[in-house]
Amino acid sequence: MKLFILLLTVPIYTASLAQQLNFKTDIATAKSSYSSGKLEDAHFALQQSMQEIDIIIGKEVLKLLPQKMDTLSVDTKADNVTGNISFIGATIHRSYGKGDKKAQVEIVNNSPMLGALNAFLTSPLLAGLGNDGKTKVLKIQGYRSRLTKEDNASSDKPSYRLEIPFSNALVTLNVNNTSDNEVIAMANTIPFDQIAKLIQ
Amino acid sequence: MYRLLVCAVIALFFILVPEQSQSQGFLKKLKDKANQVADKALDKKIDEKTGMGRNENDNTNTPGRSGKPMNKGGEGLKNTAPPDVIQQITDAQKAHDAGNFSDARYAVQQAILGVEIQIGQSILKSLPAAVGDLPKDTTQDIVMSTRWGWANLSIQRVYKKNDQQLSVVIGNNPMYSGMMDLYFSNAYATQSNGETQNMKQIKVKGNKAAIKFEASEGYSVFVTLGQSGMITWQGINYATEQDMMNAVNVFDIEGIKTKLGEK
Numbered sequence: 001m002k003l004f005i006l007l008l009t010v011p012i013y014t015a016s017l018a019q020q021l022n023f024k025t026d027i028a029t030a031k032s033s034y035s036s037g038k039l040e041d042a043h044f045a046l047q048q049s050m051q052e053i054d055i056i057i058g059k060e061v062l063k064l065l066p067q068k069m070d071t072l073s074v075d076t077k078a079d080n081v082t083g084n085i086s087f088i089g090a091t092i093h094r095s096y097g098k099g100d101k102k103a104q105v106e107i108v109n110n111s112p113m114l115g116a117l118n119a120f121l122t123s124p125l126l127a128g129l130g131n132d133g134k135t136k137v138l139k140i141q142g143y144r145s146r147l148t149k150e151d152n153a154s155s156d157k158p159s160y161r162l163e164i165p166f167s168n169a170l171v172t173l174n175v176n177n178t179s180d181n182e183v184i185a186m187a188n189t190i191p192f193d194q195i196a197k198l199i200q
Numbered sequence: 201m202y203r204l205l206v207c208a209v210i211a212l213f214f215i216l217v218p219e220q221s222q223s224q225g226f227l228k229k230l231k232d233k234a235n236q237v238a239d240k241a242l243d244k245k246i247d248e249k250t251g252m253g254r255n256e257n258d259n260t261n262t263p264g265r266s267g268k269p270m271n272k273g274g275e276g277l278k279n280t281a282p283p284d285v286i287q288q289i290t291d292a293q294k295a296h297d298a299g300n301f302s303d304a305r306y307a308v309q310q311a312i313l314g315v316e317i318q319i320g321q322s323i324l325k326s327l328p329a330a331v332g333d334l335p336k337d338t339t340q341d342i343v344m345s346t347r348w349g350w351a352n353l354s355i356q357r358v359y360k361k362n363d364q365q366l367s368v369v370i371g372n373n374p375m376y377s378g379m380m381d382l383y384f385s386n387a388y389a390t391q392s393n394g395e396t397q398n399m400k401q402i403k404v405k406g407n408k409a410a411i412k413f414e415a416s417e418g419y420s421v422f423v424t425l426g427q428s429g430m431i432t433w434q435g436i437n438y439a440t441e442q443d444m445m446n447a448v449n450v451f452d453i454e455g456i457k458t459k460l461g462e463k
Contacts (some may be wrong), residue, residue: 023296030311031289039319040461042285046312053296053305060301198302 023052054083054090054109057198061092064194065105069186072097090199101177103186109169109199117146117165140164140187147180162187169199283314316345320355323370323459327357331366331447334359340367353460365436366447370456371429404445405453411441419444423453426462 030045058081078095092107134149150159159176292307320343340358354371399412409423418436
């Protein structure tokens with residue numbers, strides 16, 4: 001089992017090391033381009049560095065996420081981190097479980113959904129108007145969140161979506177075949193304080 | 201005689217009663233006016249004491265409806281130097297080596313801001329000092345860089361004389377170019393009545409472009425720059441399409457492209 005875990009972590013660390021090397025190369029290129037007055041080359045190298053650092057941060061966040069959510073084990077093959085520079089920032093994806101029950105964590109930096117969600121969470125009027133009986137506002141580890149029951153054909157096994165906004169990132173937890181208490185318990189295993197320090 | 205006396209009394213009654221009610225109306229008006237004057241005097245006194253009042257002789261200090269005084273001037277903010285790029289890059293390297301990735305990201309962001317502002321300023325310097333008879337109005341020069349959301353770098357320059365104005369905005373903004381690509385691939389926005397049309401595709405110095413005319417806005421010309429940039433000109437009070445194009449052709453589009461790193 002130990003050997004299995006070791007074999008599993010080696011590729012992640014190797015990839016992370018490669019990313020860090022890329023960052024060092026790009027940032028050094030940016031510095032030398034800037035020093036020689038090539039502003040546009042420096043700009044491009046800095047943008048590359050930004051993407052690299054977003055990916056490094058994403059991988060650090062993945063390390064912070066729990067190995068299990070309730071009975072669902074992590075599916076590291078589905079781990080995904082992308083660094084975008086334009087509309088939205090980095091996105092981090094993690095899946096738990098296989099088969100008919102899955103939990104998925106998605107963290108999107110600079111998400112376009114943030115404004116609307118924050119308005120919903122902070123304005124009682126909006127929350128009242130937008131409430132269709134399938135949504136409730138609650139606090140997870142002190143962070144205001146919105147829990148939504150998704151439409152599902154079999155109502156005894158519904159899906160839930162929990163959204164937690166940070167100042168510039170949106171964390172979403174999607175779980176199917178579950179109950180609201182189970183989703184809240186799963187969300188409480190995510191170390192939000194530590195993640196917030198990294199992504200803000 | 202008695203009858204005559206009764207008639208006289210009745211006649212006098214009909215003459216006097218309206219006069220009496222008229223005088224009552226007059227008295228009421230006088231009383232209202234006196235009250236208004238007294239109220240005004242009282243308000244003025246209170247305003248003087250609180251320092252929030254309306255000074256009727258001084259129209260420049262007219263307050264808003266809330267009684268808050270209006271801002272009349274102020275020097276504004278002074279330009280600060282853009283972030284020190286080398287310092288920010290060094291900070292990013294140090295933070296990264298120490299495993300402090302959030303700080304490294306912030307420093308890289310600041311370095312990008314610094315570089316973008318310098319690119320913007322060098323583009324502004326390269327723009328012509330005058331376009332036709334219109335000299336540049338440097339008070340309206342803007343270089344804006346935001347590492348947040350949609351707009352990255354936008355540069356604005358205005359040329360102005362009397363009621364004629366030409367403004368140019370240069371940006372490496374994916375939003376603009378996406379919009380223009382949409383236009384070039386299907387010209388949905390064009391209207392034509394057979395003699396005139398509101399928008400058409402043209403070429404400016406070999407670059408794909410579009411020109412638009414709105415009676416309330418004047419002429420606008422859009423030129424896409426490489427993959428993600430765009431220049432827009434807006435000409436107010438230009439007589440003809442040719443006049444507008446002559447103004448646009450003064451600009452060195454290839455030079456701007458090179459500075460923005462576009463091909």
